[in-house]
Amino acid sequence: MRPAPEHARFRPTVAPRVSPVPAAPDVVVIGAGAAGIASARRLIERGLSVAVLEARDRVGGRAVTTQLRGHAIDLGAHWMHAGPINPLIALARSRGEPLRRAAQHEHLWIGRRPARADEEAAFSRAFDVADRAITGAASRAQDGPAAGALPRHLGPWRERIAGVHALVSGRPLEEVSLHDWPSMEYGDNFFIAGGYGAYLARLALELPIRLGCPVTGLDWSGPGVRVQLADGGQLAARAVIVTVPMPVLQAAFRFDPPLPERTRAAIDGFLSGIYEHVVLHWPSAPFHGRDRLASVVGGRHKPPGMLTRIDGTPFHYFELDTALTRALDAAGAGPDGARRLARAVLAEHFGRAALADLAIPAVTAWRHDPWSRGSWAVVPPGHAAARATLQEPVGERIWFAGEANSRAQWGTAGGAYEEGQRAADRVADRLTDDRAPLRASA
Ligand SMILES: Cc1cc2nc3c(=O)[nH]c(=O)nc-3n(C[C@H](O)[C@H](O)[C@H](O)COP(=O)(O)OP(=O)(O)OC[C@H]3O[C@@H](n4cnc5c(N)ncnc54)[C@H](O)[C@@H]3O)c2cc1C
Structure with a gap:
């Protein structure tokens, strides 16, 4: 087995205090990167209970800031791209975060x-x-x-x-x-003093996140979803938002029953x-x-x-x-x-x-890195419809979010955040609809 990549050994500068996850959440969010943090914040704003399950022992995913020789250095995302449309820039401004133009x-x-x-x-x-x-x-x-x-x-x-x-x-x-x-x-483009990873980690403060909790797959054969955990446990919910990077979904994640062919092909086609x-x-x-x-x-x-x-x-x-x-x-x-x-x-x-x-x-x-297997998802020739396909829910209870979904801000933390919010809004619209199925029994 390949040893853990060197970057995984650096400690983040910000390790936010997180809350315990509820035993019977409305929604499970898989992954606590930009998309997962956005989804969790939005679902809670919309009055739903949420459990975020994160494989690593830290939040932020492909955005992490560490301390090197007294300086905060990003080991993943660093640029805040696409100023006019990046929701993380608008949010940073509203919070008075220290931005500077590139x-x-x-x-x-x-x-x-x-x-x-x-x-x-x-x-x-x-x-x-x-x-x-x-x-x-x-x-x-x-x-x-x-x-x-x-x-x-x-x-x-x-x-x-x-x-x-x-x-x-x-x-x-x-x-x-x-x-x-x-x-x-x-x-x-902009930069944020103290690093992009540290900023995202601050956004995760107090969110209900279980760290060190890899998810191996989803059972959606019943009315809700049962999320399968690597430790053999499971967590039932009415819906799930999957923010796992595409190469990880391709290699090491099981859906039972299998995803519809169109969704599977969209995931598998990314580079x-x-x-x-x-x-x-x-x-x-x-x-x-x-x-x-x-x-x-x-x-x-x-x-x-x-x-x-x-x-x-x-x-x-x-x-x-x-x-x-x-x-x-x-x-x-x-x-x-x-x-x-x-x-x-x-x-x-x-x-x-x-x-x-x-x-x-x-x-x-x-x-x-087994939890990313790449830096972002790339659309090869002939596969351009995949991002839109991934924005569609599966069985009205599985939503995908993350950088791969974003048309306008592909490959970026801003795009991931926007897609996390989008998926959360769709889930909240669906679950607050009276016709939605009841929670799967645990
Ligand atoms: C070196 C580098 C430089 C980059 N530079 C920039 C930049 O300057 N600007 C920019 O905007 N973007 C940049 N990016 C891209 C950016 O980091 C990503 O697009 C963005 O962070 C993706 O967010 P996400 O939430 O979609 O995915 P992720 O951040 O990968 O979050 C997914 C989360 O899911 C977790 N996970 C994975 N599998 C499982 C599982 N089975 N069970 C539970 N949890 C799981 C992961 O641990 C992770 O925390 C860069 C990326 C890299 C690697």
């Missing part, structure tokens, strides 16, 4: 030198051309790989642009649906998106200005991206994409392999002497 200016480093202003301008223009071309092509009737819409005439920037999009998509563009493309609005952080502590890094994206090009390796001076600290993310993690995994390289790779790339561009004060305190491997 900088627009990026670093471009070519070979062993910073780019000139004309090179930066050319790169930026090429990016705009590519974005317009792909977004335009996405409205074509026929779906296909997003790679097919990337213009040929982007000069030396084409490979870099494809690499950036592959990183933020979670897969090479050959594996990403063109029809799923325009659904993500990356512009107008596991890959995005990992190699967390650098590098006080003397040549990048200045906090929270800047960096493109480092013109070397032997193709690093897909960096975020420098996280929150104005000496920390930086060196990101790993599908291509790099495939190579590392094929070589059997663990986290130390990722460390060696990051060092080799940085040495090539900045010289070995510049790395004298570089330390790499954390490397994530969400793709090997």
